Amino acid sequence: MAVQAKTQGSGWKNDGVLAWVFSAPAIILLLVFLIIPFFMAIGLAFTNQPLVPNLNLPTQFVGLRNFVNLFGDATFHKALTNNFLFALVVVPLQTSLALLLAVLVNQNLRFIKVFRTIYFTPVTITMVVVSVIWLLLYDASPEGAINNVVHIMTFGAVDAQNWLGNKLLVWPAIMLLSIWQGVGFQMVIYLAGLQSIPVELYEAAQVDGANALQQFFGITIPQLRNTTIFIVISTTIFAFGLFTQVMIMTTGGPGDATNTTIFYAFMQGFRQGKIGYGSAITVIYFLIVLCISLTQRFFMREERAVE
Amino acid sequence: MFSSYTMQKRLSRVAIYVVLVALALFFLYPAVFMLVLSLQPDETQIAADMGTIFSVIPRTISLENFVNVFERVNFGRAFLNSIFIVGMIIGLGMIVNSMIAYALARMRWAGRNVVLGIIVALIIIPFEAVAVPLLLLTNRLGWLDSYHVQIIPFVANPLHIFLFYQFFIGLPKEIEEAALVDGASRFRVYWQIIVPLSGPVFATVAILGFLAQWGQFLWPLMVTRGETFRPLPVAMQTFYGQAPFLWGDRLAFAVMMTLPTVIVFLIFQKWFVQSVASSGVKG
Numbered sequence: 219m220a221v222q223a224k225t226q227g228s229g230w231k232n233d234g235v236l237a238w239v240f241s242a243p244a245i246i247l248l249l250v251f252l253i254i255p256f257f258m259a260i261g262l263a264f265t266n267q268p269l270v271p272n273l274n275l276p277t278q279f280v281g282l283r284n285f286v287n288l289f290g291d292a293t294f295h296k297a298l299t300n301n302f303l304f305a306l307v308v309v310p311l312q313t314s315l316a317l318l319l320a321v322l323v324n325q326n327l328r329f330i331k332v333f334r335t336i337y338f339t340p341v342t343i344t345m346v347v348v349s350v351i352w353l354l355l356y357d358a359s360p361e362g363a364i365n366n367v368v369h370i371m372t373f374g375a376v377d378a379q380n381w382l383g384n385k386l387l388v389w390p391a392i393m394l395l396s397i398w399q400g401v402g403f404q405m406v407i408y409l410a411g412l413q414s415i416p417v418e419l420y421e422a423a424q425v426d427g428a429n430a431l432q433q434f435f436g437i438t439i440p441q442l443r444n445t446t447i448f449i450v451i452s453t454t455i456f457a458f459g460l461f462t463q464v465m466i467m468t469t470g471g472p473g474d475a476t477n478t479t480i481f482y483a484f485m486q487g488f489r490q491g492k493i494g495y496g497s498a499i500t501v502i503y504f505l506i507v508l509c510i511s512l513t514q515r516f517f518m519r520e521e522r523a524v525e
Numbered sequence: 526m527f528s529s530y531t532m533q534k535r536l537s538r539v540a541i542y543v544v545l546v547a548l549a550l551f552f553l554y555p556a557v558f559m560l561v562l563s564l565q566p567d568e569t570q571i572a573a574d575m576g577t578i579f580s581v582i583p584r585t586i587s588l589e590n591f592v593n594v595f596e597r598v599n600f601g602r603a604f605l606n607s608i609f610i611v612g613m614i615i616g617l618g619m620i621v622n623s624m625i626a627y628a629l630a631r632m633r634w635a636g637r638n639v640v641l642g643i644i645v646a647l648i649i650i651p652f653e654a655v656a657v658p659l660l661l662l663t664n665r666l667g668w669l670d671s672y673h674v675q676i677i678p679f680v681a682n683p684l685h686i687f688l689f690y691q692f693f694i695g696l697p698k699e700i701e702e703a704a705l706v707d708g709a710s711r712f713r714v715y716w717q718i719i720v721p722l723s724g725p726v727f728a729t730v731a732i733l734g735f736l737a738q739w740g741q742f743l744w745p746l747m748v749t750r751g752e753t754f755r756p757l758p759v760a761m762q763t764f765y766g767q768a769p770f771l772w773g774d775r776l777a778f779a780v781m782m783t784l785p786t787v788i789v790f791l792i793f794q795k796w797f798v799q800s801v802a803s804s805g806v807k808g
Contacts, residue, residue: 233632233633233634233711234634234635236628236632236711236712237628237632237633237634237637238628238634240624240625240627240628240632240711240715241624241625241628241629241640243620243621243624243625243681244621244622244624244625244681244686245625245640245681247621247677247678247680247681248644248647248681248683251655251659251677251678251679251681252647252650252655252678252681252683253647254662255655255658255659255662256650256654256655256658258655258658258661258662259654259655259657259658262657262658262661267661269660269661269664319548322541322544322545322548325541327538327541327542330545333545333548333549334798335791335794336549336552336553337548337549337552338790338797338798339552339553339556339787339790340552340555340556341736341801342736342786342787342789342790342797343556343783343786343787344739344740344757344758344761344782344783344786345740345742345758346740346742346757346758346761346762347559347761347779347782347783348555350761350765350775350776350779351555351556351558351559351776351779352555354558354562354575354772354775354776355555355558355575357572357575359572360576361572361573361575361576362575362576363558363575363576363580365576366576366577367576395555398551398552398555402552403801406798406801406802407801407802407804409798409802410802410803455651459651459653461653461742461743462740462742462743462758465742465743465746465762466762466765480653480743483653483656483657484656484743484746484747487656487657487660488657488660488747493657493658493660493661496657497657497658500653500654500655500656500657501654503653503654504650504651504654507649507651507654508649511649
């Protein structure tokens with residue numbers, strides 16, 4: 219007994235140093251490349267820091283000037299509004315499509331795994347490639363693939379459109395390919411959620427005479443509550459990080475029509491070398507993401523409290 | 526299980542298959558379109574065919590566009606750059622992240638709870654939020670246009686640490702304790718007991734890391750200048766904007782960039798699906 223206590227005691231002492239040895243690489247890397255840049259972003263947002271040091275113009279503390287300027291910056295407003303609109307349309311569409319796909323591939327049918335594979339495949343195609351393929355699909359000529367599909371599906375009522383050059387059509391166009399690429403990921407998360415619902419719940423409902431629709435809204439949807447919250451929140455955060463599609467397909471155009479928060483931060487912070495202004499944009503972006511994440515925690519906690 | 530039972534009752538099988546096939550066409554069409562038209566060397570034929578049935582059934586099978594890509598740019602270089610960068614991030618990341626996770630899950634040390642709390646909080650910070658100051662920082666370090674500027678900042682990953690941590694606390698303690706009593710060092714226990722038992726979580730982290738890193742575009746766009754250190758996504762974007770603007774060549778580039786990942790996915794499909802599913806299990 220005494221011997222054992224002694225071993226444990228010495229083991230504990232060793233653990234103190236050893237634990238830091240085990241943790242040091244990760245802690246140092248996170249500190250230098252995540253925590254410090256994070257606080258730098260906040261600090262730099264209050265300066266006129268340029269990317270390339272200018273000896274004639276030393277970096278100065280400018281107080282809230284960057285944020286005041288952002289407040290009156292029409293391009294920034296446009297970018298932020300675009301992200302909100304994108305999220306507002308894509309999040310419900312992509313979430314419900316993901317649930318539909320999950321329910322479909324959760325059936326015990328022949329070849330069902332083939333369909334699951336097909337629906338998931340776009341997730342493994344890089345967004346840059348996806349953007350290039352869809353650039354050609356959206357070709358503005360009457361020979362264009364999407365133009366042809368739309369022409370046929372509307373029985374010739376709709377003529378060739380310049381999808382990416384038209385301010386009204388460019389968003390639906392980008393939304394469609396974003397959903398195409400991303401929905402398989404959420405489908406798989408929903409599928410895992412569906413498979414974790416206890417079968418007894420459905421058996422009991424069937425005994426009570428509930429039909430498929432009643433079971434879906436009475437059991438499936440409530441049981442998937444936490445999964446849905448997770449999917450909605452992560453898709454929303456993703457929507458606010460929108461960059462690649464816009465950079466490749468439209469470079470923010472036509473005009474400012476497809477400018478986004480991160481695209482604007484990239485243009486200001488990198489292309490124009492205005493680190494201070496770019497940092498202020500990313501600080502606002504982070505605050506939005508933080509609010510979305512806190513919403514998730516709030517709703518999930520409430521769920522636990524109810525239980 | 527439930528759905529198979531009730532859905533079959535409500536809808537006929539045929540109707541379900543019609544929906545399944547229609548959706549499959551939607552998800553397959555752009556990929557098949559890319560592949561088929563990449564085999565067509567005649568640019569005017571691509572323009573004429575892209576909205577017709579010949580965008581999914583090849584008229585000709587020619588590898589001319591693929592040869593063109595190799596003649597026009599150093600595709601192999603960009604490809605190996607991507608493999609090296611992503612491989613290093615995943616390889617180093619698995620060591621660094623699993624080691625701290627082991628310390629958090631199994632060792633008793635002052636500061637353990639604080640470190641764990643900070644790591645969970647860090648999961649929220651998206652990379653985009655720190656990209657601009659990180660550019661300034663790495664520029665000051667003189668790191669721009671290199672491999673390490675694309676690797677080192679992404680090695681430690683709070684989400685991966687958390688996934689490892691969750692897995693490790695679920696492992697039975699008995700074998701480890703026996704080994705420790707027998708005088709094995711903590712490091713040996715980690716390396717010879719924990720690591721071999723943790724295949725699934727290592728696979729999950731590797732696959733999630735791959736999906737996130739292979740397509741990384743914003744960061745390499747900011748930190749690479751020429752061909753030397755450029756990974757595939759930036760090379761694709763540059764190639765897209767390079768004269769002569771030939772869709773056949775662009776699509777051949779896209780196919781060569783996509784095929785390896787799709788093949789890897791098809792082989793390790795089960796693991797991909799499990800990994801993505803486990804990324805959503807929270808709360």
